[in-house]
Structure formats: C-alpha cells, structure tokens
Amino acid sequence: MKRNPFVWKLFLILPLFLFSSLAVFGQTSEVKGTVTDAATGEPLIGVSVAEKGTTNGTLTDLDGRYAINIKEGATIVFTYVGYDPMELKTSPGVTLDVALKLSQQMLDEIIVVGYGVQKKSVVTASISSVKSSDIEKLTPSRIENVLKGQVSGVQVTQGSGQPGSDSKVRIRGIGTTGNSDPLYIIDGMAVDGGIKNLNPSDIASVEILKDAASAAVYGARAANGVILVTTKGGTSGKPKITYEMSYGFQNPWKKKAVLNSEQYMTLANELYLNNNQDLVFSPKDIADARAGLTPNTDWQEEVFNKNAPVQNHQVSISGGNEKATYYLSVGFFDQEGIIGGNYNVSNYKRFSVRSNNTYEIYNAENERDFLNKLKVGSNVTYSRGKSIGVGTNDVFGTVLGSATTLPPTMSVYMSEEEGKALLQEHPYAVTTKDGKVLTPSPSNFQEIRNPVALMLRPNKTFNNEDKFIGTFWGELTILKDLVFKSSYGFDLAFWGGDGYKFPYYMSDNSTGADDEKPTKSEIWSNMHRGATWQIENTLTYNFKLGEEHSFNLLAGQSARRYTERWLTGNGYEVMAYNPAMAVIDATLADPTKGGRRSTGNKTASTLASYFGRIDYNFAERYMLQATVRRDGSDKFGTNNKWGVFPSFSVGWNVLNESFIRDITPNWFNSMKLRGSWGVNGNQNIDAYAYMSLMDGGQNYYFGENSSSLMYYGISPGRLPNPDLKWEESKQTDIGVDFGFLRNALTLTVDYYKKAHRRYASRKTHPGLCRAARTFCQLRYYGQLRLGIRYQLPYRNTRCKSGHKGQCIVPEEYFGRLW
Incomplete structure (x- = not known):
C-alpha cells in the first residue's frame, strides 16, 4: 500500500507546532502585592487571588501579601467574604496593591x-x-x-x-x-x-x-x-431564563450480614441437634452447598435496585421593570426507590408550577406625603405528587424484612417444570411478565414471603396529591413610613389513593389463605379535600427620634378557617382482573360476599387573632423587642377559648461601644449578647374535643329465643369539658453571637430552658362510660427541656458532605416529663 507523503510530513511537523505553542503559552511572570481593607488599611488574611478563567490562584498570608505567576494580559480576581470582589488587568512583573471595600450587603x-x-x-x-x-x-x-x-x-x-x-x-x-x-x-x-x-x-x-x-x-x-x-421573585432588568438539572444515583449504603447456604445448613443442624431432633440437612447437602450445586440466594441483592436514578429539572424566567416584576418557574422531580423502584412499586414524581408577581399601581412620593404609593402582588404555586410504595419499618410481611429472613437455600424462581405444576394447582401464583413463577415461601414461615413476589403481586395502592397555595396582597403607604398591608391566602389540598387486590398465591401458610380467593379480591378508593383561607391586615410604622433612637411598631389582625371532607369506599369480588378497570363499580354488589361499603366525614376549625410588636434600638447598640398575641380558637372549651401569648427580648452589641471597639483587634468584628422570654401555645388537638358526643351501635335484645327483639341504643362517647385549655410552652433563652474575620467565621452559643405544660391526653374509663373505647376526660402533662446550642459556621470551608458552605455543630439537650 502506497503511503501518502503529505500525511507523513504532517505527523513530523505537528509535534514541532505543539511544543512551540506550549513554550509560548507557558511563559509567565510573577505579580505580587498586598491586599488591605479600604477603610482601615489593615492587611486582609486569606484573600483569594486568582487568574480569571483558570484554576491558577493563591491566598494572601498573615501580612496580606501575595505572589502569583500569570500570563501576559491576564486578569486577576480578588475575592474575600464580606467584601466586594475586584477584577484588575495587569502586566507580569509589576507590584499590585489592592484595597477591598466592605460589602454593604454584608453589613446590612x-x-x-x-x-x-x-x-x-x-x-x-x-x-x-x-x-x-x-x-x-x-x-x-x-x-x-x-x-x-x-x-x-x-x-x-x-x-x-x-x-x-x-x-x-x-x-x-x-x-x-x-x-x-x-x-x-x-x-x-x-x-x-x-x-x-x-x-x-x-x-x-x-x-x-x-x-x-x-x-x-x-x-x-x-x-x-x-x-x-x-x-x-423577579428583579428589574432584562428577562433571565434559567435551566437547572441534576441527575444522580442512589444505592444502599449498607447490607445486613446474613448466612450463605452452607452456614445456614450447618447452624440449622446444630439447632435441631441441640433439641434432640433429626438433622434436616445431610452431609451431602452441605457438601453440595459448599460446591455451589444448591441455591445460594442473597435476597438483599435480589431486591435492592442498584444505581436507582433520581433527577430534578427546573426552568424559570424572571425579570421586570420599575413598575412590575415577575418570576415564573416549572419543575419536575422523579425518584426511583432503592427497593422496588425497578418494578415500579416504590416511586415518587412531583410536578410544580410557581408564579410570583409584583405590581406598582401608582407612586406619587414626589407629589404628596399621604396615600402616595400602592403595590399589589401575588405568590401562587401548584404541585402534583404521585407515589407508590412498599411496606416499610416492619419485619413481617415487608420486602426488606423478608429479604433478611428467608433462607438462602430457597431460589427466587421455580424451574419451568415446577412452575407449570404449581400453576395447575394454584392458577394465581405470582409470575413475572415473561412467565417465570416465583417460588412460594414455606408454610411454616408465617408472614415471611418471597420478597420479589411481594413486589410483583397484584396488590397495589397509588397515592396522589394536588396542592394549591397562594397569597394575594396589597401594600398602601398611608404616610411616610406608615404602611398598611392586607393579604388573602389560601391552601387547597386534594389527596387520596386508589388500589386493588387481585387473587394471588405466594404461600400455603394460613396467613395468606384468603389471598387467592376471588371472593376476597378488592378495589378501594379514598378522597380527601382540605381548604384553608386566611385574611390578615397589618399596620407598620418605622420612625426615628433623633439620629440614634429607632422604632418599629406593628399591629395586626388575622382570621383563619380550615375545613376538611373525606370519603372512602371499597368493593369486593372484582369482576375483571385488569388494573385499568380497577374501579369500585367493577366489583359485585352482593352483600353476602362483602358487597360495597363507603364512609365519610368532615371537620372544621376557626382561629381569630390580634397581635402587636414593638422594636427599639439605640444606635444599634441596645435593642429591645416586646410582642403580644391574643388567639381565639373554637377547638377549646367555652371557658378558655381565648389565650394570650406574650414575649420580650433584649440585646447588646458589645463591640458597638466606642470604648470597647478601640481596644479590640481587627479580626474580632462583632459580639452580641441577647436574652429572651416568652409563651407560645399549641392548638393541635381534635376539633370539638370539648363537646359531648354520643356513640351508636349499643344495641340490646329484649325477650327470649325467637320472640326477642333488637333495640337500637346509644351511649356517651365523650363527656363535655368546658375547661379544656391551651397547651403552653414557656421558653427562656440566653445567647451570645460572635463574628471573626469580617464575619467569615461566626460562633453562636445559646442556653435555653423550655417548659411545656397542659399536654392534652385522654384517659379511658370503660366502666364509667359504658364503652371500652370511650375517652372520658383529659389529663394534663408537662415537660421541662434544658439545652445548650452552639453553631460554628465558616463560609470558606468544606463540610464533610463535600459541599462548600456552613458546617454546623448540633445542640445538646436533656429533658424530663412529669
């Protein structure tokens, strides 16, 4: 074959160009200098000095000095936490001193x-x-x-x-x-x-x-x-379109150590031998297991979904001008479970849409001092979630529980001949899509089943949730620094689940005897609807007395109502074993075989509130805040429908004192002492818990033999309690906040005492109330919790999880219940 001379010349010349280009681009010279604080002239330690667009960089030393080798015409970027970044284009071989300005955003x-x-x-x-x-x-x-x-x-x-x-x-x-x-x-x-x-x-x-x-x-x-x-929200400027995407994989971080077939046979023989029983495995069985001639199933490997994907996508557009801003986003999230995700039995999907808008209706601040500005806005989101799951947090009857309990000597699938024989005897035996028959579990294993069969059996529930959350608001400037704001919010939730259970066979055990009976096949559905509306009005006044006394006053009113309705139904003896036709109407309505059933209920609660707050600070040195809120709830008895919840707090910025600031080093930037005390409430109890209720179903027969008649009766379901009170939480908190290195390193320490009282807990008195399930009175409990909270984040470090940001040390606490 004739060689092309041009190609050979090219191969000879190309390395020369390569090495010459490396020589040209490899020419660098040193730039050095000092980085200081523009206000104080003090040197800054640890400033990042980097050549723009490259990974070439260094940090300033204890004296703020740096030295870096850069290419001809390169741009140097100086960045430091708490300061505005600076970019300078310079020539190699020069001395470049830089003064960084403290970021106003960080200050405020x-x-x-x-x-x-x-x-x-x-x-x-x-x-x-x-x-x-x-x-x-x-x-x-x-x-x-x-x-x-x-x-x-x-x-x-x-x-x-x-x-x-x-x-x-x-x-x-x-x-x-x-x-x-x-x-x-x-x-x-x-x-x-x-x-x-x-x-x-x-x-x-x-x-x-x-x-x-x-x-x-x-x-x-x-x-x-x-x-x-x-x-x-949106900001003034040209439209900004952003697309964010993440795609990852999930894997189990640990597996439970279990026996292989040889070990299982050996220990089983020891168990039977110790009980003076015949051995269940012969020496040949154990030898075959050692040689790999018998099944040696790792059930955890069979059920774990390795590299289960999880992905998130987000598209947003934002922008606006002086009169209006907007933010619109669409998101999609999809997660596959590490158990069952590959069988579509443990999955979650979420779709979301958000629209945030702000409009300035008019602005007459340059024309008059009253009613001179009006803004309105809306924040609305919709999301839809769909999920399906396997049983969790249990050993019996769950996929993972069975995977850690079944013997390794049992195979996942039966042989073709064994499978055909089983289907003739049990036509509803669980199979795969390609016809493989799952091995049924031994009859003496109770609820423990073949975990792969548990995932493939026709017994599934599909959950769904639709949620709308929104706030519409208006803000009117009445006088300078006096602002009235009114808002209407809503939270609409629709959630439920639909499922079916068709006949299937997985074991001869009595606990699953009904699973393959067509009369026990079932379809169910439940629907919930919750609606909350909230109306709030606030009046805020900010003003100063002189140059150092700052006040912020807040007064407000809130009204809120929540209603919920739910309906559930089921039907037995399904007419067609088709998931696409899994509706209650596809069941027989024969009452002798279960028929169809339905039930439903509703509940509601209302909360009315008035609140106020005063904030005062003197030259950002001494701070005081006092708050009070009065709530009225229909969940409590007539004697205690209203509760009052006060609080106050104080603070002292120690380093804002001139006599202290003058003697502190420049790396010690802030120190704030603070203390607070307050009372909060808890109304998370059942609606109408203070009211008397009557229970039906207390039927009684009069007469004897065939002449007896049943009379419907009722009994007290709950006695009234007009003194039902709010649960209260009293807290005392004493804390100190430190800031170092221009607040790049901060330390927060809190000591708190948190006391709860009047836990509402029902006590059962079956003898008094004539029904075993009746709750007759409420007992009150309390709890005392003491704790120390400390937090040490540094903004230029990496946490153990690998991301750059704040590393937190959690709190320590202890408590007791009485």
Whole structure:
C-alpha cells in the first residue's frame, strides 16, 4: 500500500507546532502585592487571588501579601467574604496593591421575621437562616433536606427510605405528646401537611424561629417553633431564563450480614441437634452447598435496585421593570426507590408550577406625603405528587424484612417444570411478565414471603396529591413610613389513593389463605379535600427620634378557617382482573360476599387573632423587642377559648461601644449578647374535643329465643369539658453571637430552658362510660427541656458532605416529663 507523503510530513511537523505553542503559552511572570481593607488599611488574611478563567490562584498570608505567576494580559480576581470582589488587568512583573471595600450587603444583611424583616445585627431572638446560595450548593430534592446539617437545634428525620415519604422536623426536640410539627409559613400563608410539595429551586430563604420571643407573634400555633419560607421573585432588568438539572444515583449504603447456604445448613443442624431432633440437612447437602450445586440466594441483592436514578429539572424566567416584576418557574422531580423502584412499586414524581408577581399601581412620593404609593402582588404555586410504595419499618410481611429472613437455600424462581405444576394447582401464583413463577415461601414461615413476589403481586395502592397555595396582597403607604398591608391566602389540598387486590398465591401458610380467593379480591378508593383561607391586615410604622433612637411598631389582625371532607369506599369480588378497570363499580354488589361499603366525614376549625410588636434600638447598640398575641380558637372549651401569648427580648452589641471597639483587634468584628422570654401555645388537638358526643351501635335484645327483639341504643362517647385549655410552652433563652474575620467565621452559643405544660391526653374509663373505647376526660402533662446550642459556621470551608458552605455543630439537650 502506497503511503501518502503529505500525511507523513504532517505527523513530523505537528509535534514541532505543539511544543512551540506550549513554550509560548507557558511563559509567565510573577505579580505580587498586598491586599488591605479600604477603610482601615489593615492587611486582609486569606484573600483569594486568582487568574480569571483558570484554576491558577493563591491566598494572601498573615501580612496580606501575595505572589502569583500569570500570563501576559491576564486578569486577576480578588475575592474575600464580606467584601466586594475586584477584577484588575495587569502586566507580569509589576507590584499590585489592592484595597477591598466592605460589602454593604454584608453589613446590612436582612433576615425575615414574623410579619416583616430585620437587620441581622439588631435581631434579639434566636433565629437561624438558610439562604438560596446555601440551597444551590446542596441541590436538595426536598426543602426539609436543606435544614439537615445547616441549622443547629433542628433535627430532620425521614420516616423511611421510601421515595416521597414524609420527613419529621423537630425544633429543639419533641415538645409535646401530640403533634410536634413546627408551623410552616410560606410567603405569609400558614400551611398544613408539611412542605414537601415545594420545589427547593424556588426558595429564596428559610428562617427558623426557635425561641418564644421570635415565634410569639404566631401565638397559638408556635409552641413547636416556626419555619418561614420565602420564595424567589423577579428583579428589574432584562428577562433571565434559567435551566437547572441534576441527575444522580442512589444505592444502599449498607447490607445486613446474613448466612450463605452452607452456614445456614450447618447452624440449622446444630439447632435441631441441640433439641434432640433429626438433622434436616445431610452431609451431602452441605457438601453440595459448599460446591455451589444448591441455591445460594442473597435476597438483599435480589431486591435492592442498584444505581436507582433520581433527577430534578427546573426552568424559570424572571425579570421586570420599575413598575412590575415577575418570576415564573416549572419543575419536575422523579425518584426511583432503592427497593422496588425497578418494578415500579416504590416511586415518587412531583410536578410544580410557581408564579410570583409584583405590581406598582401608582407612586406619587414626589407629589404628596399621604396615600402616595400602592403595590399589589401575588405568590401562587401548584404541585402534583404521585407515589407508590412498599411496606416499610416492619419485619413481617415487608420486602426488606423478608429479604433478611428467608433462607438462602430457597431460589427466587421455580424451574419451568415446577412452575407449570404449581400453576395447575394454584392458577394465581405470582409470575413475572415473561412467565417465570416465583417460588412460594414455606408454610411454616408465617408472614415471611418471597420478597420479589411481594413486589410483583397484584396488590397495589397509588397515592396522589394536588396542592394549591397562594397569597394575594396589597401594600398602601398611608404616610411616610406608615404602611398598611392586607393579604388573602389560601391552601387547597386534594389527596387520596386508589388500589386493588387481585387473587394471588405466594404461600400455603394460613396467613395468606384468603389471598387467592376471588371472593376476597378488592378495589378501594379514598378522597380527601382540605381548604384553608386566611385574611390578615397589618399596620407598620418605622420612625426615628433623633439620629440614634429607632422604632418599629406593628399591629395586626388575622382570621383563619380550615375545613376538611373525606370519603372512602371499597368493593369486593372484582369482576375483571385488569388494573385499568380497577374501579369500585367493577366489583359485585352482593352483600353476602362483602358487597360495597363507603364512609365519610368532615371537620372544621376557626382561629381569630390580634397581635402587636414593638422594636427599639439605640444606635444599634441596645435593642429591645416586646410582642403580644391574643388567639381565639373554637377547638377549646367555652371557658378558655381565648389565650394570650406574650414575649420580650433584649440585646447588646458589645463591640458597638466606642470604648470597647478601640481596644479590640481587627479580626474580632462583632459580639452580641441577647436574652429572651416568652409563651407560645399549641392548638393541635381534635376539633370539638370539648363537646359531648354520643356513640351508636349499643344495641340490646329484649325477650327470649325467637320472640326477642333488637333495640337500637346509644351511649356517651365523650363527656363535655368546658375547661379544656391551651397547651403552653414557656421558653427562656440566653445567647451570645460572635463574628471573626469580617464575619467569615461566626460562633453562636445559646442556653435555653423550655417548659411545656397542659399536654392534652385522654384517659379511658370503660366502666364509667359504658364503652371500652370511650375517652372520658383529659389529663394534663408537662415537660421541662434544658439545652445548650452552639453553631460554628465558616463560609470558606468544606463540610464533610463535600459541599462548600456552613458546617454546623448540633445542640445538646436533656429533658424530663412529669
């Protein structure tokens, strides 16, 4: 074959060009200098000095000096936490001294508090904040996961590894024997049922109100803490379109150690031998197991879905001008379970849409001093979640429980001949799509089943949830710094589940004897509808007396009503074993074979509130806050429908004192002492719990033999209790906040005492009330919890989880119940 001379020349010349280009681009020279504070002239330690567009960089030393080798014409970027970044184009071989300016945004960092915002430097209560920048580093699938490891004093636990399962959030421990969930506020609207429906990409900030002083403005619902969620809005400027995507894989982090077939046979023989019984496995059986001639099933390997995918997609568009801003987003989340996800029996999908808009109707601030500005806005979101799951948190009858209990000597599938024989005897034996028959579990294994068969059996429930949350608001400037705001919020939730159970066979055990009977086949459905409306009106007045006395006054009113209806039904003896036709009407209505049944109910509750707050600070040195809220709820007895919940807090910015600031080193930037006391309430009890109820079904027969007649009767279901009271939570908190290195490193330490009293717990008196299930009176309990909370985040470090951000040390606490 003739070689092409041009190609050979090219191969010879190309390395010369390569090495020459490396020589040209490899020419660098040193640039050095000093980085200082523009205001004080003090050197800055640890400033990032990097060549733009490359990974070439260094840090300033203890004297603020740096030295870096850069290419000709390169741009150097100087960044430091708490300071405005600076970019400078320079030539190699020169000395470049830089003075960075302290970021005004850092100086005036704002956090959200109840019904307003405050500068972080003057906050006197215990509040933690997670910003959107922290959320973006974590890329969480759920907003509750944002709080894991980011905020001290907050414990987030997931009920199970099931996709879509609810998380439990506890602020400063469990505060009640009843519902200990915190109060969730989304853009001013209090919501029920948690916040798993929210798309984390839509969140601007999350504030956690931990002590009574910060949460007292929410009164009757704040005993377990408050979580304020603020969603993103638009900003003035050109439209900004953003697409975010994450795709990951999930795997079980650990497997339970179990026996192989040889070990199982050996220990089984020892068990029977110790009981003076005949051996169940012969030496040949054990030898065959050792040689791999008998089944050696690792059931955990069979059920685990390796590399289960989880993905999240988000598209948003935002923008606006001086008169209007907008933010619109669409999100999709999909998670496959590590058990059953590959069989479509443990999956969760969420679709969400959000629209946040703000409009300035008119602005006459330059024309008059009263009624000169009006703004309106809306924050509306819709989400739909769909899930299906396997049994969790149990050993018996669950996939994982069976996978860790079944013997390894049992195979997953039967042979073709064995399968045909089993189908002739049990036509409803569980099979795969391609016809493989799952091995039934031994009859002496009770509820333990072939875990793969558990996932494939025709017994499934499909859950769904639709949720609309929104707030429409208007803000009118009456006089300078006197603002009236009115809002209407709603929380509409529709949730339920649909399922079916067709005949199937998995075991001869009596616990599954009814599974293959057509008369026991069943279809069920349940639907819930919850609706909440909320109307709030607030009046806020900010003013100063002189240059150093600042006041913020808040007065408000709130009204809220929640209603819920639910309906459930089921039917037996399904006419067609087709999932597409799994509706209750596809069952026989023969009452002798179960027929069809339905039941339903409704409930409602109302809350009315009035609240006020005074904030005062003197030159950002001494701060004082006092809050009071009065709540009225129809859940309590006629003698205690209203409750009053006060709080107050104080603070002292120590380093704002001139005589102290002058003697502190430049790396020690802030120190704030604060203390608070307050009372919160808890109304998480059943509606109408104070009322007397009567139970039916207390039937009695009069007469003898065939002449006896049944008479319908009733009995007291619950005795009235007009003195039913609010549960109360009293908290005392003493804390200190430190800031170092321009607040790049902060330390927060809190000591708190949290006392709950009047837990509402029903006591059963079957002899008195004539019914074993009747609750006759309420007993009250209390709890005392003491704790120390410490938090040491550093903004230029990496946590153990690998993301850059705040590393949190959790709180330590202890408590007792009496």
